Amino acid sequence: MRLNDRLPDVLRKVELIPDINPYAEGSCLIKCGNTHVLCTASVDDKLPAWLKGGEKGWITAEYALLPRSTKTRVSRETHGPSGRTHEIQRLIGRSLRAVTDLSVLKDYVIQIDCDVLQADGGTRTASVTGAFVALYRALQKMVAEGKIEKNPVREFVAAVSCGLKNDDVLLDLDYAEDSSARADTNFVLTESGRIVEIQGTAEGEPFSEEQFARLFGLAKKGIAELIKLQKKALDL
Numbered sequence: 001m002r003l004n005d006r007l008p009d010v011l012r013k014v015e016l017i018p019d020i021n022p023y024a025e026g027s028c029l030i031k032c033g034n035t036h037v038l039c040t041a042s043v044d045d046k047l048p049a050w051l052k053g054g055e056k057g058w059i060t061a062e063y064a065l066l067p068r069s070t071k072t073r074v075s076r077e078t079h080g081p082s083g084r085t086h087e088i089q090r091l092i093g094r095s096l097r098a099v100t101d102l103s104v105l106k107d108y109v110i111q112i113d114c115d116v117l118q119a120d121g122g123t124r125t126a127s128v129t130g131a132f133v134a135l136y137r138a139l140q141k142m143v144a145e146g147k148i149e150k151n152p153v154r155e156f157v158a159a160v161s162c163g164l165k166n167d168d169v170l171l172d173l174d175y176a177e178d179s180s181a182r183a184d185t186n187f188v189l190t191e192s193g194r195i196v197e198i199q200g201t202a203e204g205e206p207f208s209e210e211q212f213a214r215l216f217g218l219a220k221k222g223i224a225e226l227i228k229l230q231k232k233a234l235d236l
Contacts (some may be wrong), residue, residue, distance in 0.1 A: 003033075003151045003174060010161070011172045011222055016130065016233035018137055025110075028233070033174055034120035041132040041138035042111045042207055043147070056135035058134065061112040062167025063127055068219030069119045069156035088124045091197060095128045095157055097197045104152035110138060121161070121175035125186055128159035129226050131134045133233055140209030140234075156191040162215040165209055171222045183207040187219035191227050 003116045006012070021027035026041035029080055051058055065074045071235030092112060112135060114127035135153075163173045163181035170177060176212060178184055184202040200212070 002170070002177070005039045008170050009218055009221060011225060012174065014226065016133055016229050018133055018233050024134070024138075025141050026134040026136065028130045028137070029134035031135070031210040032122055032126045032129075032172065034115070034118055035122050035126050035174075036060065036118040037123060037126045037130050038050040038113075038115045038117055039127065040113045041131070041133040042113070043138055043169050044109045044111060044143060045107055046105065047109060051109070054158065055106060057100035057101060057108040057110070058102065059093060059105075059110045060114065061096070061114065061131065062090060063088045063092060063114045063116075063124075065116045065119060065123070067161055068189050069116045077131065088127065090206055091124060091188070091199075092127050092131055093192055095196050096131060097099050098156050099132075099157045099190055100135075101154060104150060107141070108147065110135060119175070121173050121178045125159035125161050125188075128157070129230065132157055134228050136234055156167045156227045156230055157196060158184060158230060159188040160219055160222040160226060161186050162219050162222070163165075164215070165213060169211070169218055173216045183211070184214070185212075185215050185219070187216070189220060189223045191224075 015031040017029040019027060020029040021040050024040035025043045028039045030037050067073050092114060112131045114131055116123045139151045143151055156215060161173045162185050163170050164183040165181050182205060183202045187198055188196040
């Protein structure tokens with residue numbers, strides 16, 4: 001039995017709290033069980049050289065584990081991001097750009113920051129889901145201030161983890177489940193079910209196509225629920 005008697009196809013308790021940071025153009029605190037991530041979106045009109053004179057804006061992301069977000073202290077990455085951090089940052093940025101018309105953002109860069117306050121598995125997927133809410137809030141503010149003509153989001157996007165433990169397919173793994181799973185997958189999907197990214201790894205014995213299909217089906221169910229929560233948080 002899972003923690004708190006959670007069924008295999010049930011998400012952890014999820015809270016999305018928008019506007020948590022009064023200074024950022026967009027912000028969201030996402031809580032997925034004991035994984036808590038603070039996501040902010042900052043709007044900047046100072047384009048990098050490679051974007052100047054182009055026809056589109058940009059969305060980029062940074063991700064960090066705070067020192068006591070885990071059971072033992074994590075050192076700050078003062079000499080640049082680790083390989084894992086760099087991978088997660090790129091995942092967050094790709095996920096948000098995939099559902100945004102960057103031509104509407106011409107002349108602007110939106111910087112997403114995802115800071116993990118508490119880590120109990122699924123920090124990258126929680127970051128994507130929370131970052132989208134922060135981004136959407138920032139875009140709403142840009143429209144209200146006349147900086148852009150319309151909200152450039154094409155559709156919603158969220159992310160969730162799934163895994164195989166023995167022969168059970170589990171949704172939204174916590175750290176204990178993730179560390180003992182025979183397969184661990186992360187799915188980033190849009191509201192219409194289109195795939196942004198799938199990451200999957202077997203620990204030891206490979207998993208089958210049929211098992212992958214079960215994982216994918218469970219991920220679609222979980223992401224549909226997460227997108228409903230995103231819309232509720234945004235009053236949409």
